Amino acid sequence: MGRRWGLLVGVLGAVWLLGSGQGGRQPAETAAQRCFCQVSGYLDDCTCDVETVDRFNNYRLFPRLQNLLESDYFRYYKVNLKRPCPFWNDISQCGRRDCAVKPCQSDEVPDGIKSVSYKYSEEANSLIEECEQAERLGAVDESLSEETQKAVLQWTKHDDSSDNFCEVDDIQSPDAEYVDLLLNPERYTGYKGPDAWKIWNVIYEENCFKPQTIKRPLNPLASGQENTFYSWLEGLCVEKRAFYRLISGLHASINVHLSARYLLQDTWLEKKWGHNVTEFQQRFDGILTKGEGPRRLKNLYFLYLIELRALSKVVPFFERPDFQLFTGNKIQDAENKMLLLEILHEIKSFPLHFDENSFFAGDKKEANKLKEDFRLHFRNISRIMDCVGCLKCRLWGKLQTQGLGTALKILFSEKLIANMPESGPSYEFHLTRQEIVSLFNAFGRISTSVKELENFRKLLQNIH
Ligand SMILES: *[C@@H]1O[C@H](CO)[C@@H](O)[C@H](O)[C@H]1NC(C)=O
Numbered sequence: 001m002g003r004r005w006g007l008l009v010g011v012l013g014a015v016w017l018l019g020s021g022q023g024g025r026q027p028a029e030t031a032a033q034r035c036f037c038q039v040s041g042y043l044d045d046c047t048c049d050v051e052t053v054d055r056f057n058n059y060r061l062f063p064r065l066q067n068l069l070e071s072d073y074f075r076y077y078k079v080n081l082k083r084p085c086p087f088w089n090d091i092s093q094c095g096r097r098d099c100a101v102k103p104c105q106s107d108e109v110p111d112g113i114k115s116v117s118y119k120y121s122e123e124a125n126s127l128i129e130e131c132e133q134a135e136r137l138g139a140v141d142e143s144l145s146e147e148t149q150k151a152v153l154q155w156t157k158h159d160d161s162s163d164n165f166c167e168v169d170d171i172q173s174p175d176a177e178y179v180d181l182l183l184n185p186e187r188y189t190g191y192k193g194p195d196a197w198k199i200w201n202v203i204y205e206e207n208c209f210k211p212q213t214i215k216r217p218l219n220p221l222a223s224g225q226e227n228t229f230y231s232w233l234e235g236l237c238v239e240k241r242a243f244y245r246l247i248s249g250l251h252a253s254i255n256v257h258l259s260a261r262y263l264l265q266d267t268w269l270e271k272k273w274g275h276n277v278t279e280f281q282q283r284f285d286g287i288l289t290k291g292e293g294p295r296r297l298k299n300l301y302f303l304y305l306i307e308l309r310a311l312s313k314v315v316p317f318f319e320r321p322d323f324q325l326f327t328g329n330k331i332q333d334a335e336n337k338m339l340l341l342e343i344l345h346e347i348k349s350f351p352l353h354f355d356e357n358s359f360f361a362g363d364k365k366e367a368n369k370l371k372e373d374f375r376l377h378f379r380n381i382s383r384i385m386d387c388v389g390c391l392k393c394r395l396w397g398k399l400q401t402q403g404l405g406t407a408l409k410i411l412f413s414e415k416l417i418a419n420m421p422e423s424g425p426s427y428e429f430h431l432t433r434q435e436i437v438s439l440f441n442a443f444g445r446i447s448t449s450v451k452e453l454e455n456f457r458k459l460l461q462n463i464h
């Protein structure tokens, strides 16, 4: 029985692989193999293998990245969790204590972070102040020096929205608050069932370039249609397929976290979070998920490689001498920048980067149209996050979509491409603090997922 199912899963898996020429579709046997059958050896659309990614991530990147994310610059994330859901009204707020988010008291966040300007250097700061004042007074004042006028355009136009893949969160709104990410970790909240399903369904159903007639498997409203879905998916161009895989990878990553930080014990004396292998299996076992779980895990690696590539590409921006991780603590800020660059150089040294040049290539006009579609669809997903009923999940959902949106902005920014690499760092390309914090924290989440997969692999080895 088990063997027959395994074979079926294996065949479905093989159908999914698009001309990757990958062999080794063994019938899945053990509990571990049933989850990990798709994540070994070579990955699609990339010349790298899972084992290389695992080694690189788990031992070289992950520990240093954790260090960086614990610093003040990266732990405080400003977010508006009170935006109304733009798509429907009946949001049932999750009332569980574990769904709650505790925002920072205003004196907890360093002043340097709270100040409105984006800090580069002292000279730049005084320039920004001058510019901000000019802005408050209305437009660019004639009396400003030409240099200052230029700077106004340069420093204040960080959000040229044509590049953005996410709805820019209105962080100037009085509803926006700083959240300490270390005190509000992403973990199991008990938010699941129909409400959580609805969010993911909307994301998959309406936003993945998918016609109404094709149903995604594992949608509780429509089962048994996985064949139509996957053959449809295979017929897509690489970009649209990539879009689906990014979303699926994000879904996988979030599920890995929830399984790894499961609420194991809940008494009034103590709460204990840890690995729940059963939960992991329910989400990723090839048989229990009709082949969907292992595919999702594979897509997690795809997402990892996309964000890794974006980080390697944006190095020149962070290498600018006047770039600072400004919190106001000079020594700490300098040390953090060193750590950041160390991490980025490590990332750059990864030999098997994903090649984004296959995206949006070909006919310029068509490519641009496709890119625009891609961007609009992704923006829509970032807005759907405002409909998540569990605030903790909303926080991490917003952060991770914003992070991925920033990665896409980097990957497909013409400004960055045009200025690479000899002409030196581009001063036209900008990232806001918000984007930087979400970019690294989102990547930190995926890096954590990859690391957690190693733990689950070990835990599953004791089970049959
Ligand atoms: C682990 O998760 C399953 C659901 O997948 C649940 O039934 C079980 O109680 C959990 N185990 C613990 C120890 O909480």
Ligand SMILES: *[C@@H]1O[C@H](CO)[C@@H](O)[C@H](O)[C@H]1NC(C)=O
Binding pocket: 087, 202, 206, 207, 376, 377, 380
């Ligand atoms: C955005 O989402 C809404 C609601 O789900 C949908 O009506 C609209 O067509 C979507 N637009 C795009 C570009 O996906």
